[in-house]
Amino acid sequence: MKKHVFNAGPCLLPQEVYEKAIDAIRDFKGTGVSVLSISHRTKEWEETMNECRALWRELLHIPDTHEVIFLGGGASLQFLYVALNLLEHKAVYLETGVWAKKALKEAKGIGEAYAIASSADKNYTYIPKGYEIPADADYFHITTNNTIYGTEIKEDYDSPVPLVADMSSDIMSRPVDVSKYALIYGGAQKNVGPAGVIFAIIRKDILGKVSRYIPTMLDYRTHLDKESMFNTPPVFSIFVMNETLKWIKAQGGVEAIHRRDVEKAELLYGEIDRNRLFVGTAEKEDRSIMNVCFVMAPGYESLQDEFMAFAKERGMVGIKGHRSVGGFRASIYNACTLEDVQALVDCMQEFEKLHA
Numbered sequence: 286m287k288k289h290v291f292n293a294g295p296c297l298l299p300q301e302v303y304e305k306a307i308d309a310i311r312d313f314k315g316t317g318v319s320v321l322s323i324s325h326r327t328k329e330w331e332e333t334m335n336e337c338r339a340l341w342r343e344l345l346h347i348p349d350t351h352e353v354i355f356l357g358g359g360a361s362l363q364f365l366y367v368a369l370n371l372l373e374h375k376a377v378y379l380e381t382g383v384w385a386k387k388a389l390k391e392a393k394g395i396g397e398a399y400a401i402a403s404s405a406d407k408n409y410t411y412i413p414k415g416y417e418i419p420a421d422a423d424y425f426h427i428t429t430n431n432t433i434y435g436t437e438i439k440e441d442y443d444s445p446v447p448l449v450a451d452m453s454s455d456i457m458s459r460p461v462d463v464s465k466y467a468l469i470y471g472g473a474q475k476n477v478g479p480a481g482v483i484f485a486i487i488r489k490d491i492l493g494k495v496s497r498y499i500p501t502m503l504d505y506r507t508h509l510d511k512e513s514m515f516n517t518p519p520v521f522s523i524f525v526m527n528e529t530l531k532w533i534k535a536q537g538g539v540e541a542i543h544r545r546d547v548e549k550a551e552l553l554y555g556e557i558d559r560n561r562l563f564v565g566t567a568e569k570e571d572r573s574i575m576n577v578c579f580v581m582a583p584g585y586e587s588l589q590d591e592f593m594a595f596a597k598e599r600g601m602v603g604i605k606g607h608r609s610v611g612g613f614r615a616s617i618y619n620a621c622t623l624e625d626v627q628a629l630v631d632c633m634q635e636f637e638k639l640h641a
């Protein structure tokens with residue numbers, strides 16, 4: 286049976302990308318050496334690195350003021366990088382969920398940092414608005430897509446201080462005005478590749494302003510200077526990320542991908558709003574187009590396990606909600622198709638008929 290994969294991460298990748306990865310494991314670019322064993326100091330590898338950087342620049346229209354680097358350690362290690370490299374006097378955070386809280390925790394270990402607004406009062410089901418960003422902060426940190434709660438900041442904020450964004454789970458799902466950000470980072474495994482590599486898009490002039498010693502490997506400048514080749518980069522993960530970016534470009538770029546992502550999200554939210562058995566958990570205006578969270582409607586709570594089993598029998602994978610929200614979460618990242626979403630919608634409709 287065909288599986289419809291809605292995993293929150295590592296995410297589904299396009300079939301073509303899996304094929305390219307298999308080919309390269311056998312033979313990387315006709316070198317007779319597997320991509321798993323190729324030296325990262327070869328000309329062939331350097332070409333892939335350059336191509337990947339160039340695709341990032343092209344797809345997101347990254348201006349010359351910014352550079353993109355690739356590192357290991359996960360987005361979680363970036364929480365620390367951000368504070369080490371940018372926090373001198375104080376930093377402010379927007380607390381929109383577990384990931385945002387974890388980012389803030391790391392900053393608190395480095396210096397003065399606090400949340401200027403939080404949606405914890407309603408279990409992070411909305412994006413706080415109407416707060417003031419202090420003009421004397423070193424930076425303002427946001428999490429643009431809250432993977433666990435299914436809320437998303439869908440616009441590029443104007444910030445009086447350098448804006449730092451964790452875009453792990455919505456990068457390349459919508460056009461972004463990179464010039465408005467001092468730093469954008471994220472793990473590749475939610476929307477642009479496999480686990481094992483992070484991307485960081487850095488405005489070069491924000492670095493070198495803190496007085497502390499920054500350990501070599503945790504200093505963005507080390508990796509900028511060496512074009513992400515200071516030490517062995519996560520070669521295979523970068524290879525697969527590059528293939529994923531090529532696929533995005535072939536789809537018509539981020540603008541075209543965005544139209545598709547919106548169409549998929551509207552189809553699924555439309556069904557959640559129509560179907561008597563289900564109800565969405567996030568505020569409508571802040572709904573994520575990547576992670577769709579829903580629960581059984583009041584009065585139907587007892588059907589939750591039955592629907593889970595029903596959906597599983599029909600090939601749905603990974604729709605169990607995160608433990609802090611419960612219910613269901615369908616992650617409909619770029620590689621998820623309209624057909625996958627339609628299959629889930631059909632499932633919800635069939636289930637409704639059974640219980641009408």
Ligand SMILES: *Cc1c(COP(=O)(O)O)cnc(C)c1O
Pocket residue numbers: 294358359360361362384428430431432451452453454472475
């Ligand atoms: C998954 C996720 C992270 C953590 O990523 P790791 O690479 O596992 O450390 C951080 N932020 C957001 C928004 C995420 O979705």
